[in-house]
Amino acid sequence: MNPMQPSSMTTQLPEADVLNLSRRRLLGAAATGLALGLAMPRAFAQSAAAPKIGALLTIRPDSSVHFRSVFNEGGQGVFTAVAQMIGEELDIDPSRFVVSGASSGSQYHLPGARAFTGGSNSVRSSYQAMRKLGALARQMLIQAAATRLGVPATELSTEPGRVIHAASGRSVPYGEVAAAAAALPVPADAPLRDKSTFRWIGKPVPRLDVRDKSTGKATYAIDLKVDDMLLGAVQHAPRLGMEPGAVANEAAVKAMPGVHSVHRLPGAVAVLANSWWRARKAVEALQVTWSEAPAGKPSAVPADFSSAGHRAKLRSMPGNGASGETVGDAAAAMAGAKTILEATYEVPHLAHAQLEPPSAIARFNADGTLEVWAPNQAPDMFQADAANIADLPSERVTVHSPMLGGFFGRHFLYASANPYPQAILLAKAAGRPVKLIWSREEEFLRDALRPTYVTRFRAGLDTDGTPRALEAVVIGEGVIGRWFGRRPGAADRSAVEGIAGKAYAIANRRIGHLHVTDPAVIGFWRSVGHSMNDFFYESFFDEMADAGKQDPYQLRLKLLADKPRHKALLEAVGSLSGGWKRGPYSAADGTRRARGVAMASPFGSEVATIAEVSMRGNDVVVHDIWVAIDPGSIVNPAIIEAQVRSAVALGLSSTLLEEVVYEKGMPSARNFDAYPILTPDRMPKVHVRIVESGAPMGGIGEPGLPGVPPAVANAVAVLVGRRPRSLPLANFRVT
């Protein structure tokens, strides 16, 4: 199973029935409004028990709409996008929506869309289902209004939030017929609007969450409170796999102000107290003897693991790995090439460094159920894991999904990287609800990292400089294999995406993945394999262009001659930037500048990026970044533009600054002072052009990132006359 591209799963999903929950009187609150839910067929439900039913969409007497979204909001704007999609068909302004994250349970699933936020997949996977839900609700409101007005439903239409009877000039607000609609059956089907009549889909509708987020009212997991809770803090083993042994000063720590109790957990010690600061002070005062992991413990980080040593190992690994893409016969074509070019690239581990430190609340209720509040991108997977930890059947466990204070792939079910298992154990031990927060230092110690990779390239050029053969071997571990089971002998798609699947007409190519287990805990990081592979490939592309004495922009156009969508996008970014020029050239402020270009095909969208760069000593200064993005079709251009800017910032941060360094099995950086991320003064001006080619809808949250590292590196290579083949560029020296 592949969480990032669930299309194969999608086709197997059965259609869910839309239910009128208010009619079935299953929800007390529904008596005053219309509440629509979904019942998944029993075969697809999580247990043999009857499927759970919950209100997905509720229309209240004041005509406002509450939607519980299985796609969680982490800044990517999905709550606003779902309001646009449903509101368009329901015929109500998206600003009348309240959207909250759905808890675990199949009752919140949408047909055709998995209960998983990731892979830039939420909007594109649920576009039809969200619209259909809105259309069904609208039909029911019309039917109820027909009875109320004593006219045939066929004479009625709607305007935003109202049913209209044009012939008599009468109208009824949705909220006034929501209760009556609640007594009606759900129609078998309802027509969808024609795209040409859209009022909100495709428009820059303001985000629903912006005012609350500008006034401190938005709440995240770390802000939540339940009655009688204790606050918890942990001290993790310095190296993953070690276990707590003797504690020298336990009695003294128990006597510290506000301390409730001291606990030993797998790989950690914890203190519960009446405030988090007291818990943290106490847990950090504990003098713990940590015992080494027993030999062969699978998740343990080796004591001799260092980033430098591991990358040296990756560089020294022989072989071409399992094929992730084979076209033509690269080896044979290479033999006939005039010029052979070889280069090796590498990237480090990266941290997510989302601004909200991880936290979780666990509460065992009197009825034997467990509730967990935890940042998550997959509530049902967390529910199953929480049930396992608590030794309860999964139907007795509910995982709630607070809004995420930063996402970037951090909130997946990474063993050892989430606090909720500890919160559950502590709540059980204390007999009280527990809210556990990891300090920033504990987060840097236990984050699941973007893997480190080394990639070897080899290209063969014709006499006219055209690439005729390309071979690449990506060396490292794929994230999909780590968390969903590795298939020995097969390439991991998350390791090769961005090198495999390129659009350029190079007739012979072979892209391999050579698996080497990553000693660190690895995870999904915004744009996953693309986060490094497009840097590798698009940098090496410029090396091929230089070796063949061709301009890299023109060579890209030439190799995309039969790909109109890509060619148009490359021309769009060229035009957006005022016309392609590589440089170096002098800018008005006297700096010497150059530009780099890169293309990427991530998550169903196409992206072309140009960066303008100068050097200040060894520091790379990025002045402007131009991005043309073609997501096929769109829901909200303002959110798309904001997401591209955001992805550019994160991509640039990884290009310039970021690197998790391990020494002796431990990360050196434990806070932002030692793990610098992009600061405001280094943010370039970002210019975005959205191109709607009409291709199937692609993703938005991640695609803006992958073009940035190679566009910047390609510009630096022009300016400096030497190619950076390793990130971050903070380590690159001009001389």
Place this chain on the structure above:
Amino acid sequence: MELTINGTRHQVDVEPDTPLLWALRDTLGLTGTKYGCGVAQCGACTVLVDGQATRACVTPVDSVAGAAITTIEAISEDAVGRKVVEAWVDKQVPQCGYCQSGQVMAATALLKQSPKPTDAEIEAAMTNLCRCGTYNAIAAAVRQAAQG
């Protein structure tokens, strides 16, 4: 210990070296002020102490006894704060939003001291981290608030 927060006096029963951030969040339930790093690197915990932008995560409560502390919860009671919030909404600044309480407080402190800041003054004052990279929008919103 007595703290004056958003114009109201509060008795807080905490150790004198407790960071103001945790007195606000844990003791008083004012969770609009965020914990990000605890070492004054990210600025998510920014509050106003006598009008100055202050990183509450490294500010012991005994150092601000007697001072006027303003948190994001009272931002709309301040004329400059209201302008900043309206600019933040108009420019659609927040994404995940976690850092934005601190960003709004930092911008409010800047505009209280320097109602028409230069770009260099904005760059010098607006140093809080944003992992969503809303920096372009933040700068635009500060400029708009300064004009309003």
